[in-house]
Amino acid sequence: xxxxxAPAHAHDAPRSGVLRWITTTNHxxxxxxxxxxxxxxxxxxxxxxxxxRLELFKPGxxxxxxxxxxxMTTVHxxxxxxxxxxxxxxxxxxxxIPLLIGAPDMALxxxxxxxxxxxPFAAALLVLTLFLxxxxxxxxxxxxxxxxxxxxxxxxxVIFAVHLLGISSILASINIIVTIMNLRAPGMTLLKMPMFAxxxxxxxxxxxxxxxxxxxxxxxxxxxxxxxxxxxSAAGGGDPVMxxxxxxxxxxxxxxxxxxxxxxxxxxxxxxxxxxxxxxYETMVYATASIxxxxxxxxxxxxxxxxxxxxxxxxxxxxxxxxxxxTGVKIFNWTATMWRGSLSFETPMLFALAFLFMFTLGxxxxxxLAIAPADFQYHDTYFVVAHFHYVLVAGALFAAFGGVYFWxxxxxxxxxxxxLGKLHFWLTAIFTNVTFFPQHFLGLAGMPRRIPDYATQFAxxxxxxxIGAFGLGAAQLIFLWAVIKCIRGGVSASAQVxxxxxxxxxxxxxxxxxxxxxxxxxxx
Amino acid sequence: MMRPExxxxxxxxxxxxxxxxxxVFAAGVYLAYIAFSLLSGGA
Numbered sequence: 001x002x003x004x005x006a007p008a009h010a011h012d013a014p015r016s017g018v019l020r021w022i023t024t025t026n027h028x029x030x031x032x033x034x035x036x037x038x039x040x041x042x043x044x045x046x047x048x049x050x051x052x053r054l055e056l057f058k059p060g061x062x063x064x065x066x067x068x069x070x071x072m073t074t075v076h077x078x079x080x081x082x083x084x085x086x087x088x089x090x091x092x093x094x095x096x097i098p099l100l101i102g103a104p105d106m107a108l109x110x111x112x113x114x115x116x117x118x119x120p121f122a123a124a125l126l127v128l129t130l131f132l133x134x135x136x137x138x139x140x141x142x143x144x145x146x147x148x149x150x151x152x153x154x155x156x157x158v159i160f161a162v163h164l165l166g167i168s169s170i171l172a173s174i175n176i177i178v179t180i181m182n183l184r185a186p187g188m189t190l191l192k193m194p195m196f197a198x199x200x201x202x203x204x205x206x207x208x209x210x211x212x213x214x215x216x217x218x219x220x221x222x223x224x225x226x227x228x229x230x231x232x233s234a235a236g237g238g239d240p241v242m243x244x245x246x247x248x249x250x251x252x253x254x255x256x257x258x259x260x261x262x263x264x265x266x267x268x269x270x271x272x273x274x275x276x277x278x279x280x281y282e283t284m285v286y287a288t289a290s291i292x293x294x295x296x297x298x299x300x301x302x303x304x305x306x307x308x309x310x311x312x313x314x315x316x317x318x319x320x321x322x323x324x325x326x327t328g329v330k331i332f333n334w335t336a337t338m339w340r341g342s343l344s345f346e347t348p349m350l351f352a353l354a355f356l357f358m359f360t361l362g363x364x365x366x367x368x369l370a371i372a373p374a375d376f377q378y379h380d381t382y383f384v385v386a387h388f389h390y391v392l393v394a395g396a397l398f399a400a401f402g403g404v405y406f407w408x409x410x411x412x413x414x415x416x417x418x419x420l421g422k423l424h425f426w427l428t429a430i431f432t433n434v435t436f437f438p439q440h441f442l443g444l445a446g447m448p449r450r451i452p453d454y455a456t457q458f459a460x461x462x463x464x465x466x467i468g469a470f471g472l473g474a475a476q477l478i479f480l481w482a483v484i485k486c487i488r489g490g491v492s493a494s495a496q497v498x499x500x501x502x503x504x505x506x507x508x509x510x511x512x513x514x515x516x517x518x519x520x521x522x523x524x
Numbered sequence: 525m526m527r528p529e530x531x532x533x534x535x536x537x538x539x540x541x542x543x544x545x546x547x548v549f550a551a552g553v554y555l556a557y558i559a560f561s562l563l564s565g566g567a
């Protein structure tokens with residue numbers, strides 16, 4: 001049979017209006033959709049965080065009922081993890097991976113469209129559960145049984161939303177893997193590939209291994225609730241602790257699924273603004289792969305207090321500490337990249353530097369939590385809340401902000417307003433620390449997480465944390481303003497944008513035309 | 525020498541096969557976890 005190859009984009013002229021966005025198979029359009037969706041979710045999830053911090057501003061119950069408070073903490077977490085930060089990095093992947101590797105588009109463009117359009121429906125389903133009788137889920141994002149089985153009518157909707165979010169992530173991951181493995185420009189061997197593509201390749205494999213495990217876990221919750229099984233019910237011969245194992249077998253790799261693409265972005269920003277190649281490229285790749293492997297054998301450090309054999313505690317404690325080694329390699333390499341570099345401090349570099357300091361701080365508190373006997377003291381306190389917000393906000397979100405400022409000239413063809421960018425950076429960096437640093441002290445003093453009221457000795461640090469959170473929330477309006485302003489106009493960006501920028505994405509004009517690399521470039 | 529469009533099409537076909545395999549793998553992990561939980565005395 002003779003196959004006639006049609007031109008790659010013969011059918012792909014942009015439609016006008018809403019139809020363009022619904023039917024698009026163009027990686028740049030879909031990247032934009034992901035990023036805009038994630039921006040909306042940042043404010044939806046952020047608003048829920050404001051409710052939480054408002055209630056915790058002073059002791060006693062002032063604004064919301066304890067049940068609604070728990071729904072806010074739960075839905076805030078689910079939205080931020082599945083609706084905001086993961087789609088943000090999927091947006092970066094869609095926009096940048098084909099440009100970074102010299103591919104004409106993602107390998108499976110229709111699947112790409114489907115991956116995105118599952119998201120708004122899943123997120124809407126999740127948020128709308130708040131309006132059902134009994135309210136939304138209130139068990140924390142970990143959805144532990146038997147507590148989660150007490151959710152009202154929202155329960156099946158939450159399970160369905162989590163399934164949809166998982167399917168969307170798995171499809172996006174499959175697309176990213178096959179794009180990177182099949183559509184790299186001639187001459188671009190794996191070890192010549194830009195770091196962001198590497199980190200996403202490894203992340204995508206992690207997602208394909210971890211996400212079905214969560215899906216399996218929540219499916220079993222569903223059958224326990226509605227179909228008479230007792231996977232997690234001791235009364236029927238099951239075990240609720242088994243859910244914790246299943247959840248964290250997904251949940252710990254999930255942390256790295258979120259942070260590895262952030263590492264990738266920082267690995268582009270620091271060399272560009274240091275005007276030097278990345279120090280130790282190959283060790284960066286191997287460190288990323290090592291972190292991914294280790295992330296899959298440490299899950300039970302979240303469960304020290306459930307009780308486990310001493311050998312188990314030792315294994316999970318030491319394997320967790322081992323992650324500090326490849327992570328330390330990365331921190332060292334970023335620092336060494338800057339050593340004797342010709343540094344300049346535009347907004348993306350400021351975010352990358354803040355990432356470096358504050359992510360490392362979050363990493364250190366993670367090491368403290370890894371120590372099994374100490375974890376008995378820290379477990380389920382605000383110390384844990386402080387730790388993971390340093391990693392996820394000052395780590396992942398700061399890298400995402402840096403990435404937006406770094407690549408937005410390529411996306412829009414305009415330079416962003418540097419003054420606004422710097423204002424956004426400084427307010428965000430200061431208020432992030434005002435919000436989350438006092439939470440370390442609260443946790444060490446024994447304040448439990450997920451409570452709407454607390455003893456009066458915790459009042460000053462809570463007030464400080466709440467003021468920080470309101471400032472942090474308000475600072476994001478500046479980000480919104482900076483992004484809208486950049487989309488609407490500004491100084492025209494050149495193709496290279498930054499004078500230290502190296503890579504295929506900087507060889508195409510700004511804004512990147514709708515179709516790029518129809519004929520693959522040759523990488524020497 | 526293959527034309528670029530033909531080259532791209534070949535790569536896309538290979539990509540589709542690989543995607544199918546990865547999809548089957550993901551579905552396998554999902555079912556394996558439920559099966560494992562069934563065998564370990566749940567349900």
